[in-house]
Amino acid sequence: MTRHRTQRRWQIRQPSVLPGFGLALGVTLSWLTLIVLIPLAGLVARASGIGLSSFLALAADPRVIAALKVSFGTAFLAALINVVFGVILAWVLVRYQFWGRRIIDAMVDLPFALPTAVAGIALTAIYAPNGWIGALLEPLGLKVAFTPTGIVIALIFVGLPFVVRTVQPIMEEIDREVEEAAATLGATRFQTISRVLLPGLAPAVLTGFSLAFARGVGEYGSVIFIAGNRPYVSEIAPLLIVIRLEEFNYAGATAIAVIMLIISFAMLLVINSIQAWSRRRYGYGA
Amino acid sequence: MARDADSLNVQSATTESPLARRALIGLTLVFLLLVLVLPLIAVFTEALRKGVPAFFEALGDAETFSAIRLTLIVAGIAVPLNLVFGIAASWAIAKFEFKGKAFLTTLIDLPFSVSPVISGLVFVLLFGSHSVLGPILKSYNIQILFAVPGLVLATVFVTFPFVARELIPLMQEQGTADEEAALSLGASGWQTFLYVTLPNIKWGLLYGVLLCNARAMGEFGAVSVVSGHIRGMTNTMPLQVEILYNEYNFVAAFAVATLLALLALVTLVLKTLLELRFSDAISSGRRH
Numbered sequence: 001m002t003r004h005r006t007q008r009r010w011q012i013r014q015p016s017v018l019p020g021f022g023l024a025l026g027v028t029l030s031w032l033t034l035i036v037l038i039p040l041a042g043l044v045a046r047a048s049g050i051g052l053s054s055f056l057a058l059a060a061d062p063r064v065i066a067a068l069k070v071s072f073g074t075a076f077l078a079a080l081i082n083v084v085f086g087v088i089l090a091w092v093l094v095r096y097q098f099w100g101r102r103i104i105d106a107m108v109d110l111p112f113a114l115p116t117a118v119a120g121i122a123l124t125a126i127y128a129p130n131g132w133i134g135a136l137l138e139p140l141g142l143k144v145a146f147t148p149t150g151i152v153i154a155l156i157f158v159g160l161p162f163v164v165r166t167v168q169p170i171m172e173e174i175d176r177e178v179e180e181a182a183a184t185l186g187a188t189r190f191q192t193i194s195r196v197l198l199p200g201l202a203p204a205v206l207t208g209f210s211l212a213f214a215r216g217v218g219e220y221g222s223v224i225f226i227a228g229n230r231p232y233v234s235e236i237a238p239l240l241i242v243i244r245l246e247e248f249n250y251a252g253a254t255a256i257a258v259i260m261l262i263i264s265f266a267m268l269l270v271i272n273s274i275q276a277w278s279r280r281r282y283g284y285g286a
Numbered sequence: 287m288a289r290d291a292d293s294l295n296v297q298s299a300t301t302e303s304p305l306a307r308r309a310l311i312g313l314t315l316v317f318l319l320l321v322l323v324l325p326l327i328a329v330f331t332e333a334l335r336k337g338v339p340a341f342f343e344a345l346g347d348a349e350t351f352s353a354i355r356l357t358l359i360v361a362g363i364a365v366p367l368n369l370v371f372g373i374a375a376s377w378a379i380a381k382f383e384f385k386g387k388a389f390l391t392t393l394i395d396l397p398f399s400v401s402p403v404i405s406g407l408v409f410v411l412l413f414g415s416h417s418v419l420g421p422i423l424k425s426y427n428i429q430i431l432f433a434v435p436g437l438v439l440a441t442v443f444v445t446f447p448f449v450a451r452e453l454i455p456l457m458q459e460q461g462t463a464d465e466e467a468a469l470s471l472g473a474s475g476w477q478t479f480l481y482v483t484l485p486n487i488k489w490g491l492l493y494g495v496l497l498c499n500a501r502a503m504g505e506f507g508a509v510s511v512v513s514g515h516i517r518g519m520t521n522t523m524p525l526q527v528e529i530l531y532n533e534y535n536f537v538a539a540f541a542v543a544t545l546l547a548l549l550a551l552v553t554l555v556l557k558t559l560l561e562l563r564f565s566d567a568i569s570s571g572r573r574h
Contacts, residue, residue, distance in 0.1 A: 018466070020479070025382075111506075118526040118543040123328075189302055217401065219402075257401075
């Protein structure tokens with residue numbers, strides 16, 4: 001029976017004595033189709049039903065453009081900040097032994113585990129003008145909560161583990177001999193790190209950046225509490241989708257969603273190709 | 287190695303000066319304190335701001351109770367569904383070589399790159415009263431949006447890749463030798479899976495389920511779009527937090543939030559224990 005099946009499926013898969021390929025793939029494909037593909041296809045179908053001219057009109061709405069700018073701008077900034085601190089954090093966790101390292105390592109995953117709404121109200125409580133940190137910044141004239149800065153803070157929170165968890169395992173694999181070689185050739189420690197180690201980490205850092213960025217663009221729960229949600233200033237694109245839905249403006253909501261998806265995929269495509277290039281050039285086989 | 291260098295009072299060539307090291311550790315600690323630790327502390331202090339009795343009074347509320355119940359129901363349906371899917375997907379992808387495998391893996395990861403709000407929106411567009419399916423469902427009196435089925439669908443969508451992502455690299459590392467041995471000794475396919483594969487992957491499976499469950503219970507954006515916010519009916523715990531917060535009932539909002547924060551802490555502790563105790567039995571490739 002195995003042989004019979006092997007011959008029949010020769011075109012699709014390589015032969016194997018293990019059973020259950022048909023069942024497993026069948027379950028996978030039908031579940032994937034039902035839960036992910038049909039709903040997403042529905043979104044695309046809906047968008048194509050709008051018609052190009054009305055779609056462009058919806059896309060050119062100044063409030064939509066402003067919201068997209070806020071979403072992509074704050075996500076970009078937060079991902080950049082996360083790259084800097086995430087790489088330092090990963091370095092400290094991989095290279096140094098100190099009391100509490102294990103706990104810190106575990107804490108890094110907190111944003112994965114903590115529901116976004118909880119993170120949102122907690123960050124707002126801290127950074128509001130009467131909060132622990134907000135009250136310290138207020139006399140300096142710095143406002144965080146209810147401004148785009150607050151959005152960046154929330155996105156730093158949700159994006160941090162993406163950078164750390166992508167860079168950390170690659171850092172663990174770094175061969176110490178490379179560093180020793182650099183040192184024997186007269187490089188200072190700073191030169192070794194910046195010229196030898198960091199370029200090799202570039203692919204992993206880029207992956208972490210793109211994951212944090214993608215998550216930040218779509219983030220909703222942690223942002224809406226701290227953002228203040230003023231149209232044209234601190235209103236994010238996902239919130240505008242929700243507002244359009246509450247107005248029963250389905251075409252408007254669909255248009256924003258499709259634009260977000262197109263820009264996100266285009267940016268990820270660019271980042272992926274930079275990453276492929278840097279991996280060929282520098283990578284540790286990341 | 288760094289420690290040896292210290293005791294000899296010689297600077298190792300592959301580590302930073304003690305000063306730089308302390309500065310980096312200090313910087314990291316301050317950053318984590320500001321970004322991660324303070325919010326967690328804030329949840330508990332805000333919840334207890336008006337004392338312990340007020341905290342428990344807020345938790346004893348009937349609507350809060352129904353939100354807890356609904357969250358458990360939704361996660362209780364969504365997580366097992368994705369568990370079965372995750373096992374099926376990883377069996378097909380990790381144990382066999384076939385064309386289009388990389389593409390299939392990409393499709394499984396797709397929900398991770400879609401905004402939670404869009405994840406909810408797609409179901410509103412599919413089942414809403416203005417959609418093709420809407421009137422048909424209505425004529426049969428089937429309620430999907432603003433009801434439990436919609437909440438479950440949105441939750442399944444956002445947690446779709448969790449179990450599969452954890453199992454695929456693990457099962458790829460383990461290869462097919464164990465299963466081939468069992469089959470050659472006369473075990474049936476199901477016996478092989480139950481007695482050979484499942485014990486091999488159980489800790490990785492638990493790890494995936496843990497993360498899947500945390501996200502399922504904590505999901506906000508997607509659920510918010512399909513829920514309709516009917517009080518005491520379609521509000522999950524995170525949505526209840528939002529409603530209480532928007533009513534300026536901060537103690538109650540943070541009281542419900544403490545439950546979710548405790549869930550997150552329990553998840554982290556179990557996850558860390560799994561990583562420490564069974565690091566070989568959960569995939570080394572991925573740590574989240």
